Amino acid sequence: MAETPVNKQPQPTTEWERIERLPEFRELIAAKMRFIVPACVFFSSYYFALPILVGWFPDLMKTKVFGPVNVAYLFALSQFFMAWIVAILYVRAANGFDKTVAKILEKSK
Amino acid sequence: MSTPLLMFVLFIAITLVVTYWAARKSSGSAAFFAAGRNITGWQNGIAVAGDYMSAASFLGIAGIIAFQGYDGFMYSVGWLVAYLTVLLVVAEPLRNAGKYTMADVLAYRLNPRPVRAMAALSTLTVSTFYMIAQMVGAGTLVALLLKGSGIGFNGAVTGVGILMVAYVVFGGMLATTWVQIIKAILLIAGTVLLSVLVLAHFHFSLYEFFDAIAHVQSGGKVVNFLEPGLRYKPPYGAIDLISLGLALIFGTAGLPHILVRFYTVPDAKTARISVVWAMFIIGTFYIMTTFLGFGAATILGGDFIKTHGGINMSAPLLAQRLAGDIFFAFISAIAFATILAVVAGLTISASTSFAHDFYTNVIHHGTERAPGEEVRVARITAFVVGAISIAVAILLGPTFNVAFLVGLAFAVAASANLPVIVFSIFWKRFNTSGAIWGLATGLVSSLVLIVISPSIMGLDQSHLIHAQPLFPLENPGIVSIPVGFLGAWLGTLAGNEPESAAKFAEMEVRANTGLGAEKASAH
Numbered sequence: 001m002a003e004t005p006v007n008k009q010p011q012p013t014t015e016w017e018r019i020e021r022l023p024e025f026r027e028l029i030a031a032k033m034r035f036i037v038p039a040c041v042f043f044s045s046y047y048f049a050l051p052i053l054v055g056w057f058p059d060l061m062k063t064k065v066f067g068p069v070n071v072a073y074l075f076a077l078s079q080f081f082m083a084w085i086v087a088i089l090y091v092r093a094a095n096g097f098d099k100t101v102a103k104i105l106e107k108s109k
Numbered sequence: 110m111s112t113p114l115l116m117f118v119l120f121i122a123i124t125l126v127v128t129y130w131a132a133r134k135s136s137g138s139a140a141f142f143a144a145g146r147n148i149t150g151w152q153n154g155i156a157v158a159g160d161y162m163s164a165a166s167f168l169g170i171a172g173i174i175a176f177q178g179y180d181g182f183m184y185s186v187g188w189l190v191a192y193l194t195v196l197l198v199v200a201e202p203l204r205n206a207g208k209y210t211m212a213d214v215l216a217y218r219l220n221p222r223p224v225r226a227m228a229a230l231s232t233l234t235v236s237t238f239y240m241i242a243q244m245v246g247a248g249t250l251v252a253l254l255l256k257g258s259g260i261g262f263n264g265a266v267t268g269v270g271i272l273m274v275a276y277v278v279f280g281g282m283l284a285t286t287w288v289q290i291i292k293a294i295l296l297i298a299g300t301v302l303l304s305v306l307v308l309a310h311f312h313f314s315l316y317e318f319f320d321a322i323a324h325v326q327s328g329g330k331v332v333n334f335l336e337p338g339l340r341y342k343p344p345y346g347a348i349d350l351i352s353l354g355l356a357l358i359f360g361t362a363g364l365p366h367i368l369v370r371f372y373t374v375p376d377a378k379t380a381r382i383s384v385v386w387a388m389f390i391i392g393t394f395y396i397m398t399t400f401l402g403f404g405a406a407t408i409l410g411g412d413f414i415k416t417h418g419g420i421n422m423s424a425p426l427l428a429q430r431l432a433g434d435i436f437f438a439f440i441s442a443i444a445f446a447t448i449l450a451v452v453a454g455l456t457i458s459a460s461t462s463f464a465h466d467f468y469t470n471v472i473h474h475g476t477e478r479a480p481g482e483e484v485r486v487a488r489i490t491a492f493v494v495g496a497i498s499i500a501v502a503i504l505l506g507p508t509f510n511v512a513f514l515v516g517l518a519f520a521v522a523a524s525a526n527l528p529v530i531v532f533s534i535f536w537k538r539f540n541t542s543g544a545i546w547g548l549a550t551g552l553v554s555s556l557v558l559i560v561i562s563p564s565i566m567g568l569d570q571s572h573l574i575h576a577q578p579l580f581p582l583e584n585p586g587i588v589s590i591p592v593g594f595l596g597a598w599l600g601t602l603a604g605n606e607p608e609s610a611a612k613f614a615e616m617e618v619r620a621n622t623g624l625g626a627e628k629a630s631a632h
Contacts, residue, residue: 017614058338067319070336091381105624
């Protein structure tokens with residue numbers, strides 16, 4: 001959109017467009033993306049590391065850590081905790097998004 | 110009457126009471142399709158978990174681990190991680206921008222009739238495959254669990270079919286949700302009890318337990334069940350697992366019977382809380398299920414399970430060994446409850462999509478000709494879905510291998526549904542031809558790849574087509590998901606639809622703020 005700088009955009013024609021251009025709303029979308037995109041990249045990488053390591057580095061995965069318990073088992077088990085931790089972090093971030101949304105709705109009344 | 114049969118009847122009685130209560134309580138479309146949007150966060154969390162914890166997960170995963178050890182455990186991981194996509198990407202925008210179905214979100218900016226028709230087709234495909242898998246599994250299992258009571262495969266399939274239609278037709282989403290909640294609580298209780306019994310068998314010593322897992326007697330040899338390689342073997346094993354992982358991570362967030370659950374809560378924040386509840390329940394359940402599988406491998410052994418009903422009976426047989434016939438009956442009844450609740454959930458999502466997307470919006474341009482017509486059509490659809498499922502399951506028979514059908518349902522959900530959901534929420538330029546192309550290419554590529562995969566093609570008698578498979582993987586996701594995204598992208602570039610881009614502002618505001626979202630109905 002290099003040819004249409006923000007200050008030369010046509011006037012918003014609907015209430016939706018007016019809200020969409022509020023600086024608070026733009027900041028909300030940016031903040032959400034700053035959390036969601038890295039979180040998705042992280043959890044996918046962590047998850048797919050499991051079949052990749054098991055498939056191509058089986059000897060590493062068979063290394064024993066505690067008694068009979070090996071790296072493969074611990075890494076698979078850690079996936080459950082990884083998922084829970086990412087979920088909790090998201091809920092904390094989303095509580096912040098909710099506050100921004102409340103402000104936007106207040107302003108748009 | 111045998112003890113298992115008595116417990117089955119008890120469960121049926123309780124669920125019918127719930128259905129009667131729900132039928133008296135609810136009237137109107139929002140009540141029938143979305144339980145009045147009054148389900149609370151924890152209730153919906155349990156129901157979502159219940160929809161996901163099918164008999165395939167309870168009996169299937171325990172069985173896979175009992176026979177293939179660590180690889181079965183690794184297989185179970187993806188089912189939980191997949192919920193992060195639901196939580197981070199799909200649940201809240203969907204609740205904010207839709208009404209009853211996934212197609213509501215797509216139809217917002219796009220030309221509603223072709224998009225809804227295509228989305229309904231994809232939804233019905235996913236639900237049908239999932240349903241047939243559950244019904245054939247149900248018939249085999251119930252016949253096995255009630256061995257000696259005179260109820261065979263056909264009787265079991267018919268009974269399950271009639272019950273699921275009854276829940277949906279009389280009780281709608283409210284009854285379906287509560288049947289799911291009751292079943293999920295029973296399932297968790299049974300799994301906890303059985304896990305404690307397994308640990309007690311090893312004197313509550315994790316060291317003793319894991320030491321036994323590392324020394325399992327299998328076919329006259331001692332095998333370390335904690336080491337990978339018993340299921341996923343070179344050259345394609347790891348790639349097949351990655352392909353399955355992709356189907357789970359992209360597909361769970363596109364499963365129609367999971368998505369409809371987010372319309373039963375009052376707002377997006379509750380939808381979010383319910384996913385977190387579901388994740389804690391599902392995760393705990395899967396970790397315990399692996400204990401059951403390892404327990405069955407060490408305490409019973411594969412040879413015993415094979416001669417006493419086969420791989421799917423691992424968990425019930427373990428219950429019988431550790432605590433006798435009454436506990437066997439209890440675990441069997443839980444497996445039965447699981448099947449019933451899941452097929453009811455599938456029936457209502459298929460009926461909702463047909464009535465709301467296809468009948469009202471495609472055929473009648475979005476208006477009901479008479480009040481209550483949409484609900485009436487959904488009820489009739491539930492009957493038809495029930496009748497077809499019973500017929501197809503009986504036709505295929507108990508020996509038909511259904512495992513690949515669930516994989517196929519996830520592959521279609523991941524390759525057809527998810528790309529268009531994501532693009533319609535996040536991409537301004539996305540348009541009608543993009544949606545049609547994305548849905549069509551995702552659907553067709555998954556179906557074709559499954560037909561030429563080792564699930565259908567093979568050189569021995571158990572395969573439908575007797576030939577060398579043309580595609581080496583059982584799970585098509587690694588190819589069909591990129592094809593679905595590519596189809597949606599190219600379709601979008603081929604089309605030109607300024608109206609869609611113009612409505613993006615509205616979509617973005619609605620999806621992210623909940624402004625104008627469907628409200629919960631007053632009691």
